[in-house]
Amino acid sequence: AQRVTQPEKLLSVFKGAPVELKCNYSYSGSPELFWYVQYSRQRLQLLLRHISRESIKGFTADLNKGETSFHLKKPFAQEEDSAMYYCALSGGGSEKLVFGKGTKLTVNP
Amino acid sequence: GAVVSQHPSWVICKSGTSVKIECRSLDFQATTMFWYRQFPKQSLMLMATSNEGSKATYEQGVEKDKFLINHASLTLSTLTVTSAHPEDSSFYICSATRQSRGYTFGSGTRLTVV
Numbered sequence: 109a110q111r112v113t114q115p116e117k118l119l120s121v122f123k124g125a126p127v128e129l130k131c132n133y134s135y136s137g138s139p140e141l142f143w144y145v146q147y148s149r150q151r152l153q154l155l156l157r158h159i160s161r162e163s164i165k166g167f168t169a170d171l172n173k174g175e176t177s178f179h180l181k182k183p184f185a186q187e188e189d190s191a192m193y194y195c196a197l198s199g200g201g202s203e204k205l206v207f208g209k210g211t212k213l214t215v216n217p
Numbered sequence: 218g219a220v221v222s223q224h225p226s227w228v229i230c231k232s233g234t235s236v237k238i239e240c241r242s243l244d245f246q247a248t249t250m251f252w253y254r255q256f257p258k259q260s261l262m263l264m265a266t267s268n269e270g271s272k273a274t275y276e277q278g279v280e281k282d283k284f285l286i287n288h289a290s291l292t293l294s295t296l297t298v299t300s301a302h303p304e305d306s307s308f309y310i311c312s313a314t315r316q317s318r319g320y321t322f323g324s325g326t327r328l329t330v331v
Binding site for chain 2: 142144151152153154157194198204205206207208209210
């Protein structure tokens with residue numbers, strides 16, 4: 109069964125501080141991992157997917173198969189990064205996408 | 218880029234009536250569409266997966282007779298909440314995907330059953 113765990117429900121940092129949002133997963137096959145962001149009153153947007161290995165808005169995430177983790181990191185948080193962040197997993201192709209419970213990030217001035 | 222339109226954005230209905238929510242992929246053909254439910258301040262819970270021309274696959278605990286899904290074409294899927302009750306009030310979100318090309322989400326539908 110697919111499972112995504114985001115242990116932190118809330119995360120608060122100051123502007124300019126590094127931020128790391130944790131994500132651990134459980135999946136028997138080769139997963140595709142994603143990070144989605146939801147700004148206030150907006151729809152879910154794709155932030156990152158591990159297969160593309162790109163950096164979006166300064167965020168990066170590395171898939172660690174040994175630790176079954178896909179933590180999201182940014183070296184210097186900005187106020188506009190305040191949002192809900194969801195880690196998600198699929199089995200690839202058009203397989204269903206399963207979400208973690210989300211972490212609400214607040215970046216304080 | 219891929220765009221998914223979901224309609225209506227919000228709907229209020231009386232208890233016992235049925236409500237239909239549409240999800241359209243505007244600029245691509247979606248091989249698969251997904252329906253999620255999101256409770257306030259909670260994550261998205263997958264309800265069902267639908268492929269064009271075949272029956273939807275429902276997640277455990279989701280009543281298929283309550284939440285009817287029709288995926289008649291590669292660009293349209295509908296979710297009908299039948300005989301709605303106040304506990305069905307929620308935020309419903311659809312997502313569409315093409316093979317290995319990621320998932321695009323609709324803007325969601327706020328359903329309130331009174």
